[in-house]
Amino acid sequence: MSSREKHLEEIHNRRCSLEEECEEALAGKSGIVLEIGCGHGHFLTAYAQTHPEQFCVGIDLISRRIRLANDKRTKRYLNNLLFLKAEGVEMLDAMPSAVRLEGVFVIFPDPWPKKRHHRRRLMQVEYLNKLAHRTVAGGKLYFRTDSPDYFQWTVEKLIQHPDWDLTEELNWPFATTTYFQQLMESFYSLAACKITADPSM
Numbered sequence: 001m002s003s004r005e006k007h008l009e010e011i012h013n014r015r016c017s018l019e020e021e022c023e024e025a026l027a028g029k030s031g032i033v034l035e036i037g038c039g040h041g042h043f044l045t046a047y048a049q050t051h052p053e054q055f056c057v058g059i060d061l062i063s064r065r066i067r068l069a070n071d072k073r074t075k076r077y078l079n080n081l082l083f084l085k086a087e088g089v090e091m092l093d094a095m096p097s098a099v100r101l102e103g104v105f106v107i108f109p110d111p112w113p114k115k116r117h118h119r120r121r122l123m124q125v126e127y128l129n130k131l132a133h134r135t136v137a138g139g140k141l142y143f144r145t146d147s148p149d150y151f152q153w154t155v156e157k158l159i160q161h162p163d164w165d166l167t168e169e170l171n172w173p174f175a176t177t178t179y180f181q182q183l184m185e186s187f188y189s190l191a192a193c194k195i196t197a198d199p200s201m
Contacts, residue, residue, distance in 0.1 A: 018086050018094040025057075025082050026095060031102040031136060032057050036088045036122065037109050041069025044105070047174045048073075048081040054102065059086040088122055092130050101135040103173070104142065108187070111147035123154045125161065132163035135194040142172065144189045151188040158192045167191040 001009070026032065033051075035044045038058030048056040060066055060083070069083040086094065112120045123143070131141065141164065145151050158164045172189055 014085070015090055015094065018084065018090055021084055022091075022094045022099075023096060025084075026055075026099050029055055029099055031055070031100050033103040033105070034091070034101050035059070035105040035107065036091070037106065038065070038069055038083060039108075040065050041072050041083055043107060043174075044083075045069070045072045045076065045078065045081065047105075048078050049076060050174065052080055054080060056081045057091075058083045059088070059091050061085065061087055088127065089130065092134050095134065099134075101131070101139055103140050104131060104135065106142070107144045108146065109150075111145060111150040113147065113149065118153075121150065121153065123150075123157055125157060128157060128161050128164060132161070132194055132196075137194055137196060139194045140167075140173070141192045141194070142189070143192075144187055146187045148188060151190070155190060158190070163194060163196050164192040165195045167193055 031054075033044075033047070033054050033056045035056070035058040038044050038060050041058055044056050044058040048054070058069060058081075060069070063085055066083050066085045073081045073083065084091070106122065109122050110120075112118060135141070141158075143151075143154055145154070155166065158166050167190075171191065
């Protein structure tokens with residue numbers, strides 16, 4: 001088996017495992033709060049602890065981060081919190097069809113600063129389409145970055161998107177300092193609201 005075939009097999013196995021985990025963990029749930037790129041889980045653990053009425057899911061592709069995040073959840077006995085190893089697109093595809101996003105956090109994602117790498121940025125039109133499809137009308141997307149270029153990139157993508165409306169007055173729903181935020185001299189934040197209902201909902 002070539003390295004490429006092995007890589008594709010690993011992705012396939014991860015996606016199958018993720019679907020099973022989501023089916024079990026999200027059974028009977030209609031809405032969740034999702035953090036994409038949760039790191040060590042500092043932000044979402046604190047958020048879930050102060051919002052017991054919401055079910056929160058954090059995803060990241062680095063196994064060690066997920067282990068550390070789940071350790072935090074276990075130590076705090078949080079039954080409304082789950083951390084999974086997953087990539088952003090994979091998670092949306094793996095979620096049960098009845099589950100909708102009530103809120104989405106994207107905090108300090110990789111900015112991929114070189115122009116030739118911009119296609120790897122998470123905040124693309126295609127991904128905003130997928131997010132909009134899975135988000136309830138009125139659901140919020142919260143984005144924070146230390147890269148002014150990536151911030152402006154995301155603003156432009158949201159302004160042009162028919163399903164998202166940038167909130168003029170930013171009301172970040174929960175204030176806590178994340179691990180990565182401590183490393184930043186400055187950062188930029190925005191919030192957008194899902195303004196249309198998906199016909200399939």
